[in-house]
Amino acid sequence: MSLVVIGTLAYDSVETAHDSRDGALGGSAMYFSVAAAPYVTPRLVGVVGGDWNPEHMALMADRGVDVSGVETVADGKTFRWGGRYEPDWNTRHTTFTDLNVLESFEPKLPESFKDSDFVFLANAHPQVQMQGLAQVKAPKFSVADTMNLWIEVARPDLDQLLTKIDGLILNDEEARMLTGENNLIRAAKKVLDLGPKVVVLKKGEHGAFIMGEGLHFSLPAYPVTEVIDPTGAGDCFAGGFMGAIAKEGNASPETLKRAMLHGTVAASYCVQGFSVEDIGKRSLADYDERYQDLLSIVTL
């Protein structure tokens, strides 16, 4: 079934303790699409500037992403973000954020995207997320991401969004900030009280869990032995998660549990390279192989 993602495309400047990339392909919806592409043809909605390299559009299209929903503002500049990681990977410093064309971004879904069955609202202002969601005629299952910034500066909008979506994906820090609960199980339950039917709580290298009515499933991260760049791991998790759901065509508890493994696999390939240098080359066979490996690690 069809899957649409609304979010950002970016050029990222990333420094790790070992290496760096300047102006690398980035953005939440870009990572999501590249991660989901082995499962479905992700419909990508976003905006870039006149500085966007056509080769990057070709890269995504070759990967199997439907890029017809990417708007180009010829006289604008693409969103740019810079980040630096501490050697332990757990601390990330944002070195700069140039919103550029993102500042006035209003998602416009092509007609052909409006019948999408599954919807992912990548990290953006909750008003933008709601604008995107409103254009999908009859979503079977919609999931949003968010971040600390929106919890702080757009809480009323975020609260409204939470009543309109089926699922929320967020990390441990965001869950604590959103709910005021330090304990993550209690935090997840409080998120459910805010509206979503399911919540996926990501804990980085410590895995993730999903919770909902009659649903509680917890999973360690895939044991990657060499992390190169964690940027985009959360978006790739979401891409693998939603891609698997769209491929199965339903969001039953059984599908959602399997989707947690698919998300974990996608995130593990993501961190093995800068930008989409690793995951962008991974085939469905690669995904399947690692899925089986992960399954063996978590099965009694």
Next chain:
Amino acid sequence: MSLVVIGTLAYDSVETAHDSRDGALGGSAMYFSVAAAPYVTPRLVGVVGGDWNPEHMALMADRGVDVSGVETVADGKTFRWGGRYEPDWNTRHTTFTDLNVLESFEPKLPESFKDSDFVFLANAHPQVQMQGLAQVKAPKFSVADTMNLWIEVARPDLDQLLTKIDGLILNDEEARMLTGENNLIRAAKKVLDLGPKVVVLKKGEHGAFIMGEGLHFSLPAYPVTEVIDPTGAGDCFAGGFMGAIAKEGNASPETLKRAMLHGTVAASYCVQGFSVEDIGKRSLADYDERYQDLLSIVTL
């Protein structure tokens, strides 16, 4: 089958952000025994001073622990330890360590303990651990714990111990210190190169994994919604783990995986109270109930 544990009995003074206990029943072998008792009759080897409260011996005996290997040094004082936890639980400060009778402790196994099938060497100087192990005639499966102190001050002894035991249980920080590897998967593999057939790597609230020849199984922690005191959680994990192995009577990969769940269950009860205030009251039925709950959370 039979299970012997060699380690400490102590009086602990613990402060958390919410409450405190002074002179509470503690010690690695005490926690281990109380945790393992629903599965087998743990044979406890340790030492206490003349200040030991007979009620505490009765408490352990009532729980089903064989305390005939606990030596009393009438003119000595029991080992005392003090610790304080930061509100996030992740940082523990040792406020004092009075070794007392532990300073000259040489484990002496009663004759009736020497035929033990399964052996746990709780945290102690590796020479003491080897002295204990040497008294067991034909151990089927022996596992040791260790700590940063011994990695720093008794590395040659620890290296020798590692060639004599079947398994090592340690936490993430200890694994990194022992191997010089930051990545935990690589650290675990390096531990195996040092001698043990299996390694159990504990990550506190983030769960644990076990690795060995043809064995790799990873598990999240049980989702406890209110932590009261984490002291002894690692020892209780070991108690549940070894207790389940002794009950099953073998250390096959399948048994070891199930034992990881049993250890996780025991640790989860431990942290729900100070000292053994919670886990000391837990029946086999309680253990089974939570085992099934945990199993449902990690099963696809």
